[in-house]
Amino acid sequence: MRVLGIETSCDETAVAVYDGGRGLLSHRLYSQVTMHQAYGGVVPELASRDHVRRLLPLVREALADAQSDQDSIDGIAYTAGPGLIGALLVGAGFATSLGLSWGKPAVGIHHLEGHLLAPLLEPEPPGFPFLALLVSGGHTQLVDVAALGKYRILGETLDDAAGEAFDKTAKQLGLPYPGGAALAKLADQGASGRFMFPRPMLDRPGLDFSFSGLKTAALVALRGRVLDDTLRADVARGFQEAVVDTLAEKCRRALEVTGHRRLVIAGGVGANIRLREKLAQVVRGAGAELYFPRTEFCTDNGAMIALAGCLRMTAGMHRGPPMAARANWELGAE
Numbered sequence: 067m068r069v070l071g072i073e074t075s076c077d078e079t080a081v082a083v084y085d086g087g088r089g090l091l092s093h094r095l096y097s098q099v100t101m102h103q104a105y106g107g108v109v110p111e112l113a114s115r116d117h118v119r120r121l122l123p124l125v126r127e128a129l130a131d132a133q134s135d136q137d138s139i140d141g142i143a144y145t146a147g148p149g150l151i152g153a154l155l156v157g158a159g160f161a162t163s164l165g166l167s168w169g170k171p172a173v174g175i176h177h178l179e180g181h182l183l184a185p186l187l188e189p190e191p192p193g194f195p196f197l198a199l200l201v202s203g204g205h206t207q208l209v210d211v212a213a214l215g216k217y218r219i220l221g222e223t224l225d226d227a228a229g230e231a232f233d234k235t236a237k238q239l240g241l242p243y244p245g246g247a248a249l250a251k252l253a254d255q256g257a258s259g260r261f262m263f264p265r266p267m268l269d270r271p272g273l274d275f276s277f278s279g280l281k282t283a284a285l286v287a288l289r290g291r292v293l294d295d296t297l298r299a300d301v302a303r304g305f306q307e308a309v310v311d312t313l314a315e316k317c318r319r320a321l322e323v324t325g326h327r328r329l330v331i332a333g334g335v336g337a338n339i340r341l342r343e344k345l346a347q348v349v350r351g352a353g354a355e356l357y358f359p360r361t362e363f364c365t366d367n368g369a370m371i372a373l374a375g376c377l378r379m380t381a382g383m384h385r386g387p388p389m390a391a392r393a394n395w396e397l398g399a400e
């Protein structure tokens with residue numbers, strides 16, 4: 067089973083070819099980030115128009131890299147949601163039309179399913195079942211993954227996503243959008259302990275998160291002070307430590323409650339080195355194992371969509387509406 071995967075849910079146009087027997091054969095990505103930076107965030111209409119421009123050349127390149135053509139591709143997988151509706155429609159329209167003209171099935175994939183299956187692209191993939199911490203720009207969720215397509219959300223953010231909190235705080239620190247990775251870099255130069263920000267929701271039972279207060283705490287710490295490099299780095303450090311501690315403690319509790327022996331980190335914030343280090347300690351303490359995708363597959367990519375499509379088609383779990391694009395779509399919901 068060989069699948070062409072297409073991701074256009076936000077500001078990355080990404081295409082990949084995944085083969086059930088041989089693994090990932092190719093992947094290509096075009097990031098629109100510099101185009102949106104001028105506006106301090108993603109402009110949906112610009113994103114859609116750019117996907118239209120980039121998609122076909124990327125598909126041609128990915129097919130050529132994989133030495134594949136229409137005859138060797140068994141199906142097409144595309145991100146059907148959640149995401150920016152215009153951006154999703156570009157990928158969905160393209161994938162379904164290509165499927166019709168090639169006479170191959172096209173399957174709509176949940177973007178978050180793609181993220182949480184991304185560690186399966188690695189040489190030593192986790193088996194099912196596992197606990198997944200999904201931390202991206204739009205979502206923060208703890209998910210009980212029983213099997214392919216069997217997802218139960220154990221906890222999620224009540225307000226900002228972890229990546230969103232990183233990006234908003236980065237903006238306050240004068241870093242360009244999306245500032246998560248830049249904030250992490252700045253934090254490494256900061257002093258630990260100068261700013262002790264709150265660890266939200268740790269005083270309460272349950273597995274939900276809340277990050278909007280942290281961004282305010284960082285703003286208060288900066289107010290009335292000269293924004294020099296030391297202050298910026300110390301605030302970044304304090305902020306990152308608070309987010310990482312909070313995520314890690316909730317993962318510890320979730321491992322305890324579920325009894326899972328595998329923890330998967332997925333989504334853009336999963337690229338954060340301090341988070342990975344802290345979660346490595348948590349799993350050691352719980353006698354569990356930690357899995358994460360390589361950094362480039364933590365953030366949005368086509369490989370995770372091609373992989374999810376391949377797994378679904380192989381399992382016969384790919385029948386859905388002829389074309390789907392949903393801005394809002396809860397993981398696990400039909």
Ligand code: KG4
Binds near residue numbers: 244247337366
């Ligand atoms: O999964 P993703 O590429 O897109 C969504 O589906 O949202 O995640 C992007 C998010 C952004 O908020 C970005 O700032 C954050 O991931 N991010 C990071 C790091 N690298 C990317 N946050 C913290 N530390 C990083 N190293």
Ligand code: ZN
Binds near residue numbers: 333365
């Ligand atoms: Zn994503």
